Amino acid sequence: MGQLSTLFAPERVAVIGATDSEGAVGRAITENLLESFQGDVVAVNPYQDDVFGLECHDSVADVDDVAIDVGVVVVPPDVAVDSIREAGEAGIRNVVVITAGFGETGSEGAARERALREVAAEYDLNLVGPNSLGIMSTPVGLNATFGNEMAQEGDVSFMSQSGAFVTAVLDWAAERDVGFKDIVSLGNKAVLDESDFVDQWGDDPDTDVILGYLEDVSDGAAFIETAREVTQETPIVLVKSGRTDAGASAAASHTGAIAGSERAYEAGLEQAGTIRVETVQELFDYAQILSDQPLPDGEEIAIVTNAGGPGVMTTDAVGDSGMGLAEFSDHTIEKLSETMPDEANIYNPVDIIGDAPAARFEAALETVLADENVAMAVVVACPTAVLSYEELAAVIVEQQSAFDQPIASTLMGGKSVGDAAPMLNDAGVPTYFDPARAVDSLDALRRYGEIQSREYVEPETFDVDRERARDILEDAAERGRNRLGVEAMDLLDAYGIPTPQGNVVNSPGDAQQIARDIGDDVVMKIVSPDILHKSDIGGVEVGVAPEDVRDTFEDLVVRARNYQQDATILGVQVQEMVDLESGTETILGVNRDPQFGPLVLFGLGGIFVEVLEDTTVRVAPVSEPEATAMLDEIDSAPLLRGARGRDRVDESAIVETVQRLSQLVTDFPAILELDINPLVAAPDGATAVDLRLTIDQEEL
Incomplete structure (x- = not known):
């Protein structure tokens, strides 16, 4: 090309x-x-x-x-x-x-x-x-x-x-x-x-700014790679419309049900460094401010207004954004107290009251912009008999130029705005009727500043046994199986993901021998591609003593046959017990999106995953900083970090497991869906306890 x-x-x-x-x-x-x-x-x-x-x-x-x-x-x-x-x-x-x-x-x-x-x-x-x-x-x-x-x-x-x-x-x-x-x-x-x-x-x-209306992305991986580089210099703002259930209706895993195509776009466009908006108004609001205003050096905003109500509206909008109200220095408070009327509010938001002429706006704006705690400002004004909007526009333009800090203005009114709006627009200072739009636009500047400051790290390539993994998948394909369970735990082991000691066996005697090798109580699970939710049919027994293993083996098989007479029984998994009390059950999974490829999901696991849906996603391959950010983004992150007297888990082990799984599904496009649920995170590491995956046999 x-x-x-x-x-x-x-x-x-x-x-x-x-x-x-x-x-x-x-x-x-x-x-x-x-x-x-x-x-x-x-x-x-x-x-x-x-x-x-x-x-x-x-x-x-x-x-x-x-x-x-x-x-x-x-x-x-x-x-x-x-x-x-x-x-x-x-x-x-x-x-x-x-x-x-x-x-x-x-x-x-x-x-x-x-x-x-x-x-x-x-x-x-x-x-x-x-x-x-x-x-x-x-x-x-x-x-x-x-x-x-x-x-x-x-x-x-x-x-x-x-x-x-x-x-x-x-x-x-x-x-x-x-x-x-x-x-x-x-x-x-x-x-x-x-x-x-x-x-x-x-x-x-x-x-200076790239805008787009997209209904789909032809090649998600190529778009992420291209846009990630471009957004270091040029902001990209997109409206992405249309949602699809492609793949979701046939999802056979928790991850497939939760991580639909829309979440792939959310993750992919965010990783690409784009700013996604919902409306045409936002598209062009953001384009104007990104094109004309400097980036802020922080997220603290000052509000200067002559109207209490709109000032409160603006404050609410700041609270809804990723910014915060600036805390003024003592010097700023002192100067405002000297120059503003006694009735004025000299704390942020600064309300210089309704009789303020343009000169009072100038004094307040000059004072707050000089405060090192202020990264940007919004001026909110309502028309009065003593205020000329044209004079106010000249003040705003002069102060923005003098301090070279981003300013957005809200000149509320209609015909009274007159020539003030063109004056501001010609100088690159955006103006809006709605103070929420002014705040949102400044927040877009802040977000783009964060995007520009990102340092992209190449995903780590681990030393893994790729051929062993390939053999496991090809063997399943040759047997005509596209859904695998715990019988494929060796797939995780080949990629260095810790799993409990154990194996799948086909006789009570072999089950007892595995239990003796483990040397303690064990977990036993029926292994059948036809029975997805084993615990619902009594197909899982926890804490089985070695002397009870033979009988439990027989019981599990009988329960499976009673549930579905023609079910394929591959055996029974005998597995070392993992201490769930001292760990936190999480889920780590993959769903392959048609546009973006493998989508890696992490969140709170166990039986509550589909109820709480406390999860976050990234498009693979996932780097170490991206995997770390995934842990930060879930609402239940405090559970990983010692909340309510719990022991803090080994977060580095989770981060490494995310990366290793990302490498596995990148290496093998045949893996369409995969769940590790639970991945038990403990103070001394993370262990994959259960596995479910779907493969495309034609890709092998």
């Missing part, structure tokens, strides 16, 4: 399917290009002599020797692939396929899309679409879309999986003076996808 610079900065664009027929998409694209594009436009249509004064060529092969940088394809779907092949043969590197009727329309369209993808690979084409609205790039006036708005120039680049969303955003943005650098309607993403454009815009010095 070549660089995409000529896609957005072409000198010559060919419209393949140009026409002047009323209502035709080819007409709209040709007109849009002729209206604003600074380069040359070439019309291609074998059925017309000219279009809007442009000579029509029968094909791109008939165009003279001057190179065409971009071909915009808007011909019927049954001839589109041939047109794209002609473009490739003519040396065109960039193709935007507006034509619909491909993968979105059924099997015939899907076949056309496969053919299109093959042609693109053959000629190494940068192909946008198909089923795309088109692309824009404002520096060269490129409007290769059939939308009715040309974007204003700006420093935000925007991609969308919905063409309709692009047209709506452009209409919305035009009313609010929001500008763009590049815009792409992704369409079906047959070739170029979100990762390609993130990579391109990450290298673009004229793109």
